[in-house]
Amino acid sequence: MKELEDRIRRDGRVLAGGILKVDDFLNVRIDPVLMDHIGKEFARLFEKDKVTMVLTIEASGIAPAYSTALALDVPLVFAKKARSANLGQGDVYSARVRSFTYGRDYDILVPSRFITSADRVLIIDDFLANGFAARGLNEIIHEAGAETAGVGVCIAKCFQPGMKLLEEECLHVEALAAIEAMDENGIVFREMKSGEEK
């Protein structure tokens, strides 16, 4: 998605350790017009996947997931993060996720009544790096007996293993901006296979 790539080039900041900061427009301050276009682009890319609901994790996944859910006219559910694993109530699905940013584990929780075995679930998130978050959500979808219709991420860091791991699970994965390499001199984007709306 050229609009997102251009914005990353203009306002993104590459930090040491493979970190890309996009908090000026994507995940702390949000440009609503860009986010609206992101949702419509995900809806176009997954329009043939019979999506019945969108699933994401709080907090930075919520805006792109909501904008996609609106464009697809399906409900959005967001998983909550919890530090303690004292659940065992049977009324939530949960998965253990490792945070790339904080280097520690946390649990993600979704009330079980919000996913049924009839659902085809589209996972949406802002970033795909090691794929921990998306794989945790995928686990919850399987736990519910539902199907994963696809995984859409605003930005994929293809030099980290997440993208490849999800594709190896035969999931339909789309990244609106797929970064091959980046350093202080610039960012190299991968050409997207699904093409872009004219």
Place this chain on the structure above:
Amino acid sequence: MKELEDRIRRDGRVLAGGILKVDDFLNVRIDPVLMDHIGKEFARLFEKDKVTMVLTIEASGIAPAYSTALALDVPLVFAKKARSANLGQGDVYSARVRSFTYGRDYDILVPSRFITSADRVLIIDDFLANGFAARGLNEIIHEAGAETAGVGVCIAKCFQPGMKLLEEECLHVEALAAIEAMDENGIVFREMKSGEEK
């Protein structure tokens, strides 16, 4: 907003201790069409307030705040919650907030470069009960030398002190569904002063 009141009557659940659960459609599972209408209604109610940005707190404020920001065509910023107060970096504004749900204090943080003294900030949140969150955001806006253009909440529990406290600070407060009283037999809504779009 009749659409929201009707939905609360249909799908909300009143629990003991003044708790109203709306996680089926507003703050865990989100109905995107309802949320889109909520954003447009806030934009209408605050259209004369010269809003330059929308401010909320993660996570359940993000969807209504984004939908309002899109309708007003201004950026959205969300404050992050932190349990520890070890800040002192000078590059964030912070305020101490008491959580009604969890009964403990936490800090809310906004990178200081995202609010300038020229901003007129609209606070949006899903709930207004004791007003702790909105007052914390209002504090951050003052710390930045900016002005609070108004406070918009999806649901206000008028039997708790938040609404009154914000109005005493001469803020323009709007609640799309203002609850006078509720128990297991039903919910009584306050008639809204701003009227509704026909």
